[in-house]
Amino acid sequence: MSWLERRNDAIQVNPNTVNDKHVDIAITVRGSDFYFAICAVMGCVALGTMAASAMKPRTDRIFFYITAAINMTACIAYFAMGSNLGWTPIDVEFQRSWSKVAGVNREIFYVRYIDW
Template identity: 90%
Template sequence: MSWLGKRNDAIQVNPNTQNNKHVDIAITVRGSDFYFAICAVMGFVALGVMAASAMKPRTDRIFFYITAAINTTACIAYFAMGSNLGWTPIDVEWQRTWSQVAGVNREVFYVRYIDWFVTTPLLLMDLLLTAGLPWPTILWTIFLDEVMIVTGLVGALVKSRYK
């Protein structure tokens, strides 16, 4: 049963250095394991939803397809984060004194924002179609959601007090 042993070497394969800058506050092996676990759950749910969609006629599968797309996208994003990919180093605004969280810069996973940019409109569409809202309301809500995510990404990538 040696094949069941710990084998997560993502941090060694993809080290905490990017753009010639080493990151002080970064993902740990436990964090990587956690992201891979979420990736597995999202992947299994996506496969389960697609399998369940086979029970319905093709014309009635829209909610299955939307839900499967959400989980597939999240699965890919969490795989990237678990693999220590899809991040950029950002200098911190406030220096911490506690040694476990102190550092000059940190990893910011921009892949998380890409995931949200794709999945939250799908989540909203799933919910708002179920509620029977008109398309103009759905599109306006999705637009505001996209604005929120983009401004969140900009805030995460800014190192000054302009966050």
């Protein structure tokens, strides 16, 4: 059952350093897995919408194409977030003492706003 083992190494391939700033509060492997799951759902919905458009007359397909384009754009954005790409470090406004959320910088995914 080696095909079921976890193989998400996106955090190691794309480290938490950009623009000479290291991010203290960043995405985890579980967060990356979640983004990849959303990416898969969005991709399946886009392909399903394109397949469903074949059952409609040509004059009504534009609505399916627009919906598929929106879902495919979201699929690409969530793939970038799951791959730990498309982010920038910002300074934290309120410092916290808890070690899991303490840090000077955190990552904000600007690719999410490009998706919007």
